[in-house]
Amino acid sequence: MTPSVVPSLDVEGLAFAYPDGHQALYGVNLRIERGERVALLGPNGAGKTTLVLHLNGILSAGAGTVTVAGLPVAKQNLLEIRRRVGIVFQDPDDQLFMPTVRDDVAFGPANLGLSGSDLDDRVHLALSQVGMLEFADRPPHHLSFGQRRRVAVATVLAMGPEIVVLDEPSSNLDPASRRELAEVLLSLDVTLLMITHDLPYALELCPRSVVLSEGVIVADAPTRDVLADPDLLAAHRLELPFGFDPRTPVPNVPRGGTTSPGTVPA
């Protein structure tokens, strides 16, 4: 990464208090270069979701700035900001609300003004990126949970985002769906920010990890180093699963493109 290139995401001095007075963020600084994959770790209530809702202007900062690929998050650029920042929410049933998968993936690009064959192409591309093309005409409710989450990823990919933000992408997934999603995410050519409690998943997908605790960033380092620091983990209520050792070398399996997750039966 050359620092001269405009970063995908630049958060500076971000502070935020909810209207009820609860202060959630106390001056967060975070710079993510184009193409990076970063895990955002932290205990419940650390302010992770609050931070994410600032990235696309759902919440607006009390102090500090958020810049996405050079464009500041401000009222007059909201539509462009929401195109650039694709948020995949935790519950796919919240994200998928149109009658069919195809309509749902088309929702974002249609809001951007696309129509006709341009729109069809976008939908087609996004669904094939997550291996869900053959389910385009199904109602979302008839898909498995893992399939719904992959469609949720497609709904933001269809907007051509600069950065994809995933809230707990591995939650509620069975191990096979979890692996399929990892393959999809690794095959994407976008900047990735992933909120997760699933530390092995962070290690697998993200070379860099950021720990948010009580509204401040307390660590920002290679994921392996963060997970190998027991004192840091203990201080911020992070725990490795039983029997998991982050220092074990991971076999270098080729990822993305070698398998197509869409062909796995539901």
Next chain:
Amino acid sequence: MGAGHVHRLYRHGHTPVHRLPAHVKLLALVGFVFVVVATPREAFWAFGVYAVLLGAVAVIAAVPARFILRRMVVEIPFVVFALLLPFLAVGPQVEVLGLSLSEDGLLAGWNILAKGTLGVVASILLAATTDARALLMAMQRLRVPPVLVEITSFMVRYADVIADEMRRMKIARESRGFEPTRRRALQVVASSAGALFIRSYERGERVHLAMLSRGYNGRLPSLEVQQASASAWVAAAALPATALVVSVLAWMSL
């Protein structure tokens, strides 16, 4: 994951009725219902003809009678009301099987029963031959206010999700020894309904957030539009047009 109410109404098929564009069928249904309602209640024979017309549509659409009868239970509250009317209404009385019934009440009850049943059966036939998404497109096509189309669309999408949630709550209740027959049952079910409402409300907020995040600006993008040929219009008009002729004859025969 169970198929919800919305999808159970639809019966997949490839009949001429299934193939008609949804907005044409929707207009035909509305036209038919208006004609039925406008028919004088004393013209008993006309309602028989309407029933035969609907029967013909059911045959063409290959919708079995059992399918229709089972779905007609939705009408029961109205039937009860219609059956009560002859006992409750005032005016000249007639003797029927030793009971003294109001003549006006009998006619009013018959009126509700006949027109209601015809409307319900016609709607069941529309729903059986048109899937939910096509109906939404039809509403959009017919310039129904976008807010109503959106509300209907969300209802179609989330009816199953909420039904699932309701089922999970029921299972959770019963797993902790709840018996729906006890006296406290009503209170428990009522508070479950309250919890379900709050959950749905909160889900609504989250869905809205997710929509904003994808550039929602207050308008759902339009779904693709199915074109209707002249012959489709003629085919769909057959039902309301024939009914209209019957209705006019009924008025003239009074």
